Amino acid sequence: MWGCGALLGARAGLRLCRELFLAWNRGWSAAAPYSASAEPSRVRALVYGHHGDPAKVVELKNLELAAVGGSDVHVKMLAAPINPSDINMIQGNYGLLPKLPAVGGNEGVGQVVAVGSSVTGVKPGDWVIPASAGLGTWQTEAVFSEEALISIPRDLPLQSAATLSVNPCTAYRMLMDFxxxxxxxxxxxxxxxxxxxxxxxxxxxxxxxxxxxxxxxxxxxxxxxxxxxxxxxxxxxxxxxxxxxxxxxxxxxxxxxxxxxxxxxxxxxxxxxxxxxxxxxxxxxxxxxxxxxxxxxxxxxxxxxxxxxFWLSQWKKDHSPEPEPVHHPSPPGGLAAQNVTRPPPPS
Ligand SMILES: NC(=O)c1ccc[n+]([C@@H]2O[C@H](COP(=O)([O-])OP(=O)(O)OC[C@H]3O[C@@H](n4cnc5c(N)ncnc54)[C@H](OP(=O)(O)O)[C@@H]3O)[C@@H](O)[C@H]2O)c1
Missing domain, CATH: 3.40.50.720 (NAD(P)-binding Rossmann-like Domain)
Incomplete structure (x- = not known):
């Protein structure tokens, strides 16, 4: 479930996973233990500025946190996996590509630190997961729009919560829909x-x-x-x-x-x-x-x-009653919630 090796070739993939996790953990222990606090802190993020070999293009960077607007949620990330699609996205081989530079990671769980004045669906302390792909979860904290998040129970095991939104949903839909x-x-x-x-x-x-x-x-x-x-x-x-x-x-x-x-x-x-x-x-x-x-x-x-x-991102798009989430412009020197674009279909 935490694997990323296969799409790269097992060895290169495992090496990359190790490097990414080491980088992630270094940033993690410096900035984000398992509890959320209202104190602003340095955001550490795994960022790529162009597509290519993830071991070469992904860098650990310090980002500025965006200001929390009325419909925004300040989230401290608790855990995020590396899925094969994250690797494909960095390589530029995926059906959905973020605007660059982008923070890696499409899945994970975070804890709400603070909310804007018009946010009604979540409150500080709640656990949240991304509503769709392209959020950029490989960062210690971020400001997302409320629509980009789904609240989940806090009593789930952390690893299950962090890997809830992609693989189990894909499995369920494929068993139900065909x-x-x-x-x-x-x-x-x-x-x-x-x-x-x-x-x-x-x-x-x-x-x-x-x-x-x-x-x-x-x-x-x-x-x-x-x-x-x-x-x-x-x-x-x-x-x-x-x-x-x-x-x-x-x-x-x-x-x-x-x-x-x-x-x-x-x-x-x-x-x-x-x-x-x-x-x-x-x-x-x-x-x-x-x-x-x-x-x-x-x-x-x-x-x-x-x-x-079957593609879960397409299924979500087809079954979403809501318009596309509103994304923040990047703050100076930082990356907020990301936009994703669809590359042209292969010729
Ligand atoms: N379409 C969608 O909406 C959607 C959603 C989720 C996932 N996916 C896709 O589903 C696949 C699995 O994702 P995951 O996160 O579940 O993967 P994962 O946990 O990382 O596991 C990878 C699996 O692929 C196998 N594998 C790797 N290279 C292989 C090869 N050359 N030949 C045969 N098997 C190979 C591995 O077997 P070994 O243990 O033998 O190496 C392992 O079973 C990925 O392609 C991912 O992109 C698609």
């Missing part, structure tokens, strides 16, 4: 140990759905299998096992999946399609292998499979 699943129906997914994958396992189990969870092989496979099963996974298979001929007997004991969730692409997605029930849907929401989805012609013709995509 097939009318009933208890006992089966769902198959790849990258099942990812943040989204673990949320899929838990939500599916709560809905009474059966899951086939595909992971990459590793030396401690049994440990991972046990962990995913403890979350509610029914079956955990490796990519290699899924390709074996014997798999054709596997679905004699359970219904073939009506929904496949693909965040890998390449061969892995071809295998998911091979096991889908006739008329079933594969939803692609990530491309960790950086390879296209390849669907067999016969599977498409004879099984009438459906290929769909």
């Amino acid at each position: 097939e009318q699943l009933q208890p006992g129906d089966c769902v198959i997914q790849n990258a099942s140990n990812s943040g989204v994958g673990q949320a899929v396992i838990q939500i599916a189990a709560a809905l009474g759905l059966r899951t086939v969870n595909v992971v990459r092989d590793r030396p401690d496979l049994q440990k991972l299998t046990d962990r995913l099963k403890s979350l509610g996974a029914e079956h955990v298979l490796t990519e290699e096992e899924l390709r074996k001929h014997e798999m054709k007997n596997f679905f004699k004991d359970m219904p073939p999946p009506r929904l496949a969730l693909n965040s890998v692409g390449g061969k892995s997605s071809t295998e998911l399609l091979r096991h889908l029930a006739p008329g079933g849907t594969m939803v692609t929401y990530g491309g960790m292998a950086k390879q296209p989805v390849i669907a067999s012609v016969s599977q498409l013709i004879f099984k009438d499979l459906k290929l769909r995509g």
Whole structure:
């Protein structure tokens, strides 16, 4: 859930994560313990001025805090993850790009320090998370407009609160929106140990759905299998096992999946399609292998499979009754809440 390695290549990604977290923690311990105070303090932020390799373009900077206007909320960040999409955004490869310079990070939890005179939805001490992507959460504190925030209960574990708004919501929507699943129906997914994958396992189990969870092989496979099963996974298979001929007997004991969730692409997605029930849907929401989805012609013709995509940012936009949040202009020498723009579609 806190991983960022895969989209970069595992090693570069892990190195970057470590560097970013070290920088974050250095800034963090200097400026923001786990409680909020009304005293103004130095804002430390992980900022990038142009797109590129995150290890090269992201810098730890001191920013000025914007003044708190009538509809504004001063927030002290408590925790923020590094998600693959944060890395893509810095690289400039994402469907939504901030105006530069920008503070990194799209997810996290903060505590309200102070509110403007017309703010009614939150009060000092409340915990808040971003309403949508592009807020810039990798900073110790910031001033955001009230519309950019959602209040959450304060009794959630900190790490769960900081990772509530992206992966679990993605998992839930994909389980709800593409097939009318009933208890006992089966769902198959790849990258099942990812943040989204673990949320899929838990939500599916709560809905009474059966899951086939595909992971990459590793030396401690049994440990991972046990962990995913403890979350509610029914079956955990490796990519290699899924390709074996014997798999054709596997679905004699359970219904073939009506929904496949693909965040890998390449061969892995071809295998998911091979096991889908006739008329079933594969939803692609990530491309960790950086390879296209390849669907067999016969599977498409004879099984009438459906290929769909899902993007949480688009879902939120499509289902938001509110206009786009009003963003602050940057204060001198600082960065306030960010604007995001959509890059042109790839040609
Ligand atoms: N569309 C949306 O709205 C949406 C929302 C949330 C997330 N996502 C996407 O979903 C994906 C997962 O995000 P996350 O935060 O859950 O990820 P995460 O927790 O960082 O986990 C990454 C996962 O990708 C796997 N992986 C990495 N490289 C791979 C490769 N070359 N081939 C196969 N598997 C590979 C990892 O497996 P190992 O453990 O074997 O390395 C791990 O399971 C990302 O692509 C992310 O951008 C999309």
